[in-house]
Amino acid sequence: MSKNKSSESVKVVVRCRPLNRKEESNGPSGGIVQMDLRLGQVILRNPRASHSEPQKTFTFDAVYDANSKQRDLYDESVRPLIDSVLAGFNGTIFAYGQTGTGKTYTMQGMWLDPEKRGVIPNAFDHIFTHISRSQSDKQYLVRASYLEIYREEIRDLLDPNHATARGLELRESPETGVYVPDLTSCVCKSIKEIEEVMNVGNQARAVAATDMNEYSSRSHALFLITVECGQPGPDGRKHIRVGRLNLVDLAGSERQAKTGVQGERLKEAAKINLSLSALGNVISALADGRSGHVPYRDSKLTRLLQDSLGGNAKTVMVATLGPAQQHYDETLTTLRYANRAKNIQNRPRVNEDPKDALLREFQSEIARLRAQLNHRKWRSKQKKERQDDEGSDPDEDTECEEEEEVEKNAEEYVKREEQRLEREKEAIRGDRSLLADEKQRLLGEKERMMGDLRKEQEATEQLTAKYKAMESKLLVGGKNIIDHTNEQQKMLEMKRQEIAEQFRNEREMQQQMMVQDDETLELRETFTSLQQEVEAKTKKLKKLYAKLQCIKAEIQDVNDEHVRSRQELEQTQNELTRELKFKYLIIENFIPPEEKNKIMSRMTFDAEEDQWKFQPLVPAESKPLQMKKRPTSAVGYKRPISQYARVAITMGTNNRFRAENIMFLELDMNPPNTASLARLRDLNQSFPVDNFPTNDSGVHKSNSWCQNQKSLTSSSSNVSLSACTTAMSESAQ
Ligand code: ADP
Ligand code: MG
Secondary structure, eight states, rough: OOTTTTTTTOOEEEEOOOHHHHHHHTTTTTOOOETTTTTTTEEOOOTSSSSTTEEEEEEEEEEEEETOHHHHHHIIHHHHHHHHHHHTTTTTEEEEETTTSSSSHHHTOOOGGGGGGGGHHHHHHHHHHHHHSTTTTEEEEEEEEEEEETTTTEEESTTTTTTTTTOOOOOETTTEEOOTTOOEEEESSSHHHHHHHHHHHHHHHHHHHHHHHHHHOEEEEEEHHHEEEEEEEESSSEEEEEEEEEEOOOOOOSOOOOOTOOOHHHHHHHHHHHHHHHHHHHHHHHHHHOOOOOOOGGGGHHHHHOOOOOOEEEEEEEEEOOOOOOGHHHHHHHHHHHHHTTTTTEEEOOOBTTHHHHEEEEEEHHHHHHHHHHHHHHHHHHHHHHHHHHHHGGGGOOOOOOOHHHHHHHEEEEEEEEHHHHHHHHHHHHHTTTTHHHHHHHHHHHHHHHHHHHHHHHHHHHHHHHHHHHHHHHHTTTSSOOOOHHHHHHHHHHHHHHHHHHHHHHHHHHHHHHHHHHHHHHOOOOSSSSSHHHHHHHHHHHHHHHHHHHHHHHHHHHHHHHHHHHHHHHHHHHOOOOOOOHHHHHHHHOOOOOHHHHHHHHHEEEEEEEEEEOOOOSOOOGGGGGTSOGOOOOOSSSSOOOOOOOOOHHHHHOOTTTTEEEOOOOOOOOOOHHHHHHHHHHHHHHSSSGGGGGGGGGOOOOOOOGGGOOOTTTGGOOOOOOOEEEOOOOOOO
């Protein structure tokens, strides 16, 4: 199937969940999805179409119906991928489908029920069992990270402050591809530890889900596992292979209704599924293979999955379906999407000896600590030997090559040294021939020596602890993990793998045969009579006609979908244009042109963060000169000055608000309605007239409500109340 030797296509499998209780109670019509497990086909029935209309058939690498077991899916479709990751390839599994079709069930499943554990817990088992069974000359380092993308922001689920922290950024390096620089990554030494990491992240998601509506169906979750394996190569040198595994549970693929969305909420809605629609565009661009540009940069998700789609990775996509009638459109969209993804070609390769392998860093750090420790121990051993020589007890001098013995001897030495110093102190105290201050000095000296000794011992202990902690992070093949499984279990597992493999091969062959059947039908047939030939050709014609009808229906469907999405886009565009006009109106009428120009010239677009940003007023490198430079708005004046003040100065009036930005605004008041006018009249009658505030009170009431609507700028001429806003101009610092 692959185009050339180094490339392979994305594996696409489809899974359909059983009807749930609510759907069952809706009617006895049953599902609209049929599956042929042997051929890997999905047959979709359109509940609205007439019976004569042909059903839609799609073929995939594997299909799993409502009765499928988690274990089957894992053994058949995921296990080979995890094996590749353990061999140093990058691997990605992502679940795609409408909300409620079983993406999370497939990826995570039910942790406590061994039969229902999903891809992720099974992968944990797989990875650590593999390590425990591998040869002891292999060293492993396993790390895990957990992130999610919600509204185009990347959040670190293992960071305790992730809810309040700013979204993380993405970087790209030629070596590792796209990565998240500040992402927490936890070294895991056992299944238990990695499950703990997963739990912490899941809890963070659960908290967010209770706070926000529809949260879990709108966020994408990515669990990343990095497995580094060090092993001596045939050249005698140690080589490191790094496999990276992305386990992705995507947001629900259903169309988000955008009715009545405005302003801020519109922008929000546009962001919610941006990643998913960008993913669709990337898949389309890659699948048709003609367009040179693949829009990976359009969203965070597509950037993170850049390698998994058309790059250096092996990828499995699990498309999940629901069997219910009412979701026919969504189910069809999912199947089309999945069908397109089959054509994506990846170019996976083993990541051998990458520069950023943490294992290498760990190994050299461990070697350095060990050397330091050995040196210390050697030093104390030397001292001890010297003492032993002085004490003329040569029999005690043993060869202690073993590290543990060195350690024991060092401890002994420290203890004995302490005792010796203590004894000497006693002797000094008891020695009457010494003067008091001489005694004090000697005692002080001994005290200091003891302090040094203790410090030395503490340092050694610290070093040992650091060394042990560092070393314990590395897993050694066949050593660190106790393998509970006995030989029989191992055999059983192997057999199961073999069966899965066989099943896979069989299906592939069936699929190939089906394709070839159509092609060779003609060649094999020899016709004895004209009648027979006519019959055979009529049969073929019918078959081809049916195919033609299918394709016509498909074209119609695709056209309809295209029109629908175009209408949606037009609607979004109209709403955004309306919004833009509103913002323009405000800018043109309320922001002084000079300020506007200043702001515009300072703004730059940061494509990386997808944000407009202010350039600093003073370039960073000229910071020392900062104070010498006057603000641009203060040319010719002592202080920054507003447009209003400039006009006021030239007119020679109102010096009071020189440094403020003054804007004339009309009072924002509603016209009184008749009811309140009547009440006002009542009040007027119950109070003496001269108690009422009059125009003489100094406050001029604006009567704008009874005027015709005028342009906002011209209305400033009949202003009676001035509102002053504090300076928008830059402060003088
Ligand atoms: P999604 O993550 O796609 O929104 P979920 O994984 O949360 O959907 O599944 C929705 C419900 O359907 C859950 O209650 C889940 O247990 C159930 N479910 C999904 N797939 C299956 C399956 N293959 N077998 C049994 N139950 C399933
Ligand atoms: Mg889910």
